[in-house]
Amino acid sequence: MITLKSQHEIELMRRAGKITAAARALAGEMVRPGVTTQEIDNAVYQFIHKQGAVPSFLHYNGYPASVCVSVNDEIIHGIPGRRVLQEGDIVSVDVGAYIGGFHGDCAATFACGKISPEAQDLIDVTRQSFFEGIRYAKEGHRLQDISAAIQNYVESHGYSIVREYVGHGVGTQMHEAPEIPNYGTSGRGPRLLRGMTLAIEPMVNAGSAAIKQMPDGWTVRTLDGKWAAHYENTILITDGEPEILTAPAI
Ligand code: MF3
Numbered sequence: 613m614i615t616l617k618s619q620h621e622i623e624l625m626r627r628a629g630k631i632t633a634a635a636r637a638l639a640g641e642m643v644r645p646g647v648t649t650q651e652i653d654n655a656v657y658q659f660i661h662k663q664g665a666v667p668s669f670l671h672y673n674g675y676p677a678s679v680c681v682s683v684n685d686e687i688i689h690g691i692p693g694r695r696v697l698q699e700g701d702i703v704s705v706d707v708g709a710y711i712g713g714f715h716g717d718c719a720a721t722f723a724c725g726k727i728s729p730e731a732q733d734l735i736d737v738t739r740q741s742f743f744e745g746i747r748y749a750k751e752g753h754r755l756q757d758i759s760a761a762i763q764n765y766v767e768s769h770g771y772s773i774v775r776e777y778v779g780h781g782v783g784t785q786m787h788e789a790p791e792i793p794n795y796g797t798s799g800r801g802p803r804l805l806r807g808m809t810l811a812i813e814p815m816v817n818a819g820s821a822a823i824k825q826m827p828d829g830w831t832v833r834t835l836d837g838k839w840a841a842h843y844e845n846t847i848l849i850t851d852g853e854p855e856i857l858t859a860p861a862i
């Protein structure tokens with residue numbers, strides 16, 4: 613069942629979304645050569661708590677940290693640790709915050725110092741694919757209109773869509789119905805209705821779509837070792853433009 617949020621629930625989602633977006637921004641500012649991924653996790657944990665919220669990911673299915681930090685050929689769910697970020701790395705940060713009974717969820721890939729033009733293009737196409745998708749995120753369209761727009765944009769740039777992981781509804785639970793694949797056929801899937809809150813999150817590989825799971829039980833990498841990027845926001849469906857609940861403050 614896809615829940616529709618009331619006006620009051622939307623207010624609470626806005627508050628969760630603002631904190632989540634600010635946590636992503638903080639993590640992004642920390643991405644520079646010499647910083648460890650653990651330092652980013654520590655700072656985000658402190659920040660989320662200072663806002664009176666709780667990190668959504670911490671202990672979720674046993675996940676041990678407040679953020680996922682995935683570097684270069686790591687696509688998602690990288691566990692923060694002693695890894696030191698290097699000039700030229702691309703660093704995907706995914707974060708969630710829970711407050712007032714509701715979750716926010718967002719992610720982005722950041723450049724560590726100066727990166728290659730190829731890496732920058734991967735980041736730019738991944739981010740833009742989100743915005744291409746949400747052109748269809750309004751009442752009257754169907755879910756896979758979003759999916760198909762993301763897929764078309766990504767594949768027309770020569771990149772691949774990860775299939776095994778998808779976007780999702782978000783609300784009192786971090787993962788609610790519906791699943792939102794980043795590939796599909798326009799005109800299919802449930803009708804979009806105002807009050808739906810959705811996490812749209814393209815995961816894009818520079819090479820093939822194939823993935824491999826790491827022995828830590830979390831980290832997901834590209835099979836071919838080429839790099840990957842991720843971009844995610846929590847959005848609200850309305851009868852007009854979608855509202856991005858995890859929009860950057862500036
Ligand atoms: N934002 C991710 C998702 O939508 C991350 C959750 S993974 C976690 O699924 F287990 F670390 F929480």
Ligand code: CO
Nearest residue numbers: 717811813844
């Ligand atoms: Co998500």
